[in-house]
Amino acid sequence: MKNLSKTAKKILKTNRRKGYTLPTNNKLYPAQWNWDSAFISIGYSYFNLEYAIKELETLIKGQWKNGMIPHILFHEKDDSYFPNHKTWKCGNSVSSSGITQPPIVATALKLIITRNKLNKNQKKRVILLIKKLKKYHDWFYKYRDPKNTGLVSIIHPWESGLDNSPLWDSSLKKIKIDKKLSYKRRDLEVSNSKARPLNSDYDCYITLLNQFKKLNYNPNKLYSNSMFNVVDIGFNSIFLKASKDLLEIAKLYNLNLKDLNKKIFKTESSLLKMYNKKKNIFYSYDLKNKFFINIPSISNYFILFADLNDKKVNKKIIESLKKYNQKEKYIFSSIKPDHKSFEEKRYWRGPVWINTNWIIYQSLKNKDKVYAKKIKDKTIKLIEEKNFFEYYSCKNAETLGANNFSWSSALYLDLIYESN
Ligand code: GLC
Numbered sequence: 001m002k003n004l005s006k007t008a009k010k011i012l013k014t015n016r017r018k019g020y021t022l023p024t025n026n027k028l029y030p031a032q033w034n035w036d037s038a039f040i041s042i043g044y045s046y047f048n049l050e051y052a053i054k055e056l057e058t059l060i061k062g063q064w065k066n067g068m069i070p071h072i073l074f075h076e077k078d079d080s081y082f083p084n085h086k087t088w089k090c091g092n093s094v095s096s097s098g099i100t101q102p103p104i105v106a107t108a109l110k111l112i113i114t115r116n117k118l119n120k121n122q123k124k125r126v127i128l129l130i131k132k133l134k135k136y137h138d139w140f141y142k143y144r145d146p147k148n149t150g151l152v153s154i155i156h157p158w159e160s161g162l163d164n165s166p167l168w169d170s171s172l173k174k175i176k177i178d179k180k181l182s183y184k185r186r187d188l189e190v191s192n193s194k195a196r197p198l199n200s201d202y203d204c205y206i207t208l209l210n211q212f213k214k215l216n217y218n219p220n221k222l223y224s225n226s227m228f229n230v231v232d233i234g235f236n237s238i239f240l241k242a243s244k245d246l247l248e249i250a251k252l253y254n255l256n257l258k259d260l261n262k263k264i265f266k267t268e269s270s271l272l273k274m275y276n277k278k279k280n281i282f283y284s285y286d287l288k289n290k291f292f293i294n295i296p297s298i299s300n301y302f303i304l305f306a307d308l309n310d311k312k313v314n315k316k317i318i319e320s321l322k323k324y325n326q327k328e329k330y331i332f333s334s335i336k337p338d339h340k341s342f343e344e345k346r347y348w349r350g351p352v353w354i355n356t357n358w359i360i361y362q363s364l365k366n367k368d369k370v371y372a373k374k375i376k377d378k379t380i381k382l383i384e385e386k387n388f389f390e391y392y393s394c395k396n397a398e399t400l401g402a403n404n405f406s407w408s409s410a411l412y413l414d415l416i417y418e419s420n
Helices: 005-015 034-044 049-061 105-115 120-143 166-173 199-214 219-225 233-252 258-272 298-304 311-324 354-364 369-386 406-417
Strands: 284-286 291-293
Touching: 005 034, 005 406, 034 049, 034 105, 034 354, 034 406, 049 105, 049 120, 105 120, 105 233, 120 219, 120 233, 120 258, 166 284, 166 291, 233 258, 233 298, 298 311, 298 354, 354 369, 354 406, 369 406
Parallel strands: none
Antiparallel strands: 284 291
């Protein structure tokens, strides 16, 4: 197989703008995305530490006064994207969306600073980043878990990072679609509609967006009024892992984040209570409509990423993961292929994504080295066969979505270069 590290670096450099990196170099995503940037910064850390730190600094520059880091930052007022800054109409120092995304930034920062030697100036900047990330995590606890349950909610499918996953289908069916809805999708001008979310999904996304705008993005009102309020296992697992990582890196710089320790403890025990022993799975929960979300998604296995202190449960979940894609040549499909909601080519309803493979690989490194290695090798092989696409079919690795995709490139670099 060819080593594609040169190409990966070139993609990242080509997609880079002023201090941040686009998810891809076509017109599909002309802005900075939250979790994309976190993954991207890990890739940069192997060949340009300055770019890595800058990527996160630019992201955190968009932090709202209340602590939230938005899911999209519109540094350039590019109207070719929908929904753009004119639709959202919000942001503090940078125009942004009014919701967040899986908070994997602290985890990325930990990987970057523990694998590199930082100079004095970089250390100073990292300390500032840690303080701002603490504010971000506090925002989650305050506004996304106001009843202090230990688990945080997402209030829009876009916040999950897995936009049109079947995980959200039943919850979205309960939404009253805006009657006067009028908008024009721009993604279909540059991407194949067969591999993108449906218009009926977009109707829900925009109805929610309009609701949030009407509420002036007041975080208390968003939590209590949003027509979508879900405790997502994948999201909470990433949040817990990132909180643990934040605490660890704070210690490296003698920063005292004691209150975070207690919160981590609570989230950990609340997450464990979500374990369905009979079915051997962690299901997400629709808080608004009060039902468990019984869909076999790869993100249910992010629970392993959270590093729960329960070896027995972890072991059982790994056993289940090993059966998840038994018949497929390419792993991991976003939805289990034998489930009725599975669609081979449609975005988060079936295809293989590099970032979810990476999360699962990271989760297994300290739990099942042999299996972890297998996942890593298969992911590298898929990219080396097919290049850096946004997503792929699990049946035949057909390439889907955008080419020259930034996080696929960045995480490839991590997989081939990582030493711990
Ligand atoms: C889509 C994906 C999301 C990603 C964004 C930019 O919205 O669902 O996870 O962050 O595109 O790549």
